[in-house]
Amino acid sequence: MRAQAPPSSLTRPVTVAAVLLGMFLSCLALTSPAHAAPTGFRVENGRLLEASGNDFVMRGVNHAHTWYPDRIGSLAHIKAKGANTVRVVLSSGxxxxxxxxxxxxxxxxxxxxxxxxxxLEVHDTTGYGEQSGAVTLSRAADYWIGVRSALTGQEDHVIVNIGNEPYGNTGYSAWTADTKAAIRKLRDAGFGHTIMVDAPNWGQDWAFTMRDNAASVLAADPDANTVFSIHMYGVFDTASEITDYLNRFVAAKLPIVVGEFGHDHSDGNPDEDTILAVAEQLRLGYLGWSWSGNGGGVEYLDLVTDFDPDQLTGWGRRLFDGANGIAATAEEAAIYSSGGGDTTPPTAPGTPTASGVTSSSVTLAWGAATDASGVTGYDVVRIGGGTETVATSTAGTSATLTGLAPSTSHTFAVYARDAAGNRSPRSGTVTVTTSPGGTPSACGVGYRVTGSWPGGFQGEITLRNTGTQPVDGWTLRWTFPDGQRITSLWGGTATQSGSDVAVTAAPYTATVPAGGTVTLGFTGTRGTSNPSPTAFTLNGAACSVS
Structure with missing residues (x-):
């Protein structure tokens, strides 16, 4: 996602020179160099093809995995909405x-x-040259080389998006050379994957650097297997701008996808209806931003509220269920259909049984599933306002779950998976009620803001057990006085309804000994003022506030 409005409009006059350039690009795009035989996805004649030759059109969304690693279960929800592709945010560190x-x-x-x-995309490159801390495409390529063992052999299933929005509005003229060098570095390291490259100018290419140099970038790829990604926000606020940009790539037989877009943005109001309509007309891929978890004033770009697949936002309803949307146009990749390898799932595991129930943990055991090629592991899920993966077991048919809320009913089920990535039907369910976690005889809370910026802030909460007995498993509750919202939290799991917040303990903070403390940190959004909460309860008991 882009972070800053561009300084100028996309529109500029079409000159004779521009027309001649387009003709030149068309010719150059048709003259591909000799390249390696594809091992998975490949680019051919301006189209993205699977190894089978199936013409693949992306229909999906972005998911902010690196900031919400505990929400990996969202991929199942994204698939259930009809998507065939997910763009996953990663970090190089x-x-x-x-x-x-x-x-x-x-x-x-x-x-x-x-x-x-x-x-898969590396987000640390976002706005390089303008954004503090952003890194180069070369640095992103080094990251991919460092995790190559996880990607080798996955060319049928994975596209490597080298780096997100790799230049802001400063120094973007270097995009062409830097992109070519990063592609070459990956090819020299043995990557046979289709590579995706984002445009500069915070992904929106208002200066046309990517558009006017895409043919030479594709020609510089030894495998001729590069796809170009444009991000459409406020720059693309008219039908003519969207239509012109995408059609120029199609006419030049250069592969293009809309790697991010939204229905609104601080830099202007993108024309999402035209983006969807033209993408469908031209059979081009698109990936909406983003599933959930947006902060910093762009919460309106969430497709679902609080990662709950049953709470589609207006933007989510438009993208998934509207005209030219995902549900109406997505076609599953041929690799997953008959003839695309092992697509037979394992049998369902046996219904789990529970033992060793405490205030914050339980041990589950289940009967083994069967599969012709062998079961490689099991996923334990908790069923509630959505299905959440809470444990992955790669050895054996049992798992101990920790960090559960005390005095609460939890319903669990199990899936099996095989080496081809197939997932079994769900097992039967078991419901477990955890024991009380203990009400502290006395507790205290220290709340402070540790940093702030326009529209956002970072806070810290120190939870003190000032009583004489340990607390084993806890839930801390408070109400924000001015509509603040938590966007991420460490030390526990936060849920928020309106201004009311409940945080349940993480496994490593679940026990608070008598006289002991635990510390929580979080980031959030705020309005003009940012007053502190005045009351907290721990497992229902009021705490003193300092």
Missing amino acids: DRWTRNDTADVANVVAQCKRNRLICV
């Missing part, structure tokens, strides 16, 4: 917590399990 090889492998497995094509 330069600006946010690095998604390591094991995590990337799990993301790919979850995509395959849910029969989604996985576009």
Whole structure:
């Protein structure tokens, strides 16, 4: 997602030179260099094809995995809405917590399990040259090389989007050379995947750097297997701008997708109806921003509220269920249909049984599933206002779940998965009620704002057990006085309804010994003022506030 409005409109006069340039680009695009035989997705004659030759058109959304790693279950919800593709936000570790090889492998497995094509992108490049801390495309390429073992052999299922919006509005003329070099670095490292590259100018290419140099970038790819991604926000606020931009790529036989777009933005009001209509007319892919978890004043771009698939926003209803939307136009990748490899799921596991129930944990055991190619593991899910994966077991048919809320009924089920990424039908369910976590005889809360910026802030909460008995499992509740909303939290899991917040303990903060403390940190949105909450309760008991 882009973070800053561009300084100028997309529209500019079409000159004779521009027409001649378009003709030149068409010719150049048709003259592809000799390149390696595809091992998965490939670009041919301006189209994205699967290895089988199936013409694949992306229809999907973006998911902010690197900021919400506990929401990996959202991929199942995205698939259930009809998507065939998900673009997953990752971090190289330069600006946010690095998604390591094991995590990337799990993301790919979850995509395959849910029969989604996985576009993986590094977000740390966003706005390079203008955004503090942003890194180069070369640095992003180094990250991909570092996690290559998770991607080798996945060319049928994964597209590598080198870096998100790799230039802001400063220094973007270097985009062409830097993009070519990053592609070459990945090819030299052995990557055979289709590579996706984002436009500069915060992804919106208002200076046409990507449009006017795309043919030379494709020609510089030894595999001729690069797709171009335009992000359409406020720059693309008229039908003529959208139609002209996309048609120029199609006429030049250069592969283009709308890698991000929204129905509104701080830099202007994009014409989402035209984006959807023209993409469908030209059979071009699109990926809406974004499933859930937006903050910093762009919460309106959430497709669902609080990651709940049953709470589609207006934007979500438009993208999934509206004219030319995902439900009406998405076609599943052929790799997942008959003839595309093993698509037979395992049998359902046995209904789980529960033992060792405490205020914050339970051990589940279940009967083994069967599969012709072998079961590789099981996913335990909690069923409530959506289905949430709470444990993954790759060995054995039992799992101990921790960090549960005390005095609460929890319903669990199990899925099996095989080596091809197929997921079984769901097992039967078991409902467990955790024991009381204990009401503290006394508790205290310290609340402070540790940083703020226009529209947002960072806070810290110190929870003190000032009583004489330990607290095993807890829920802390408070009400924000001026409509503040939590966008991310560490040390627990936050749920918010209006101004009312409830935070349940994480496994590593669940026990608060007598006289002990735990600390929570969070980021949130705010209005002009940012007054502190005045009352907190811990497992129903009022706490002193300092």
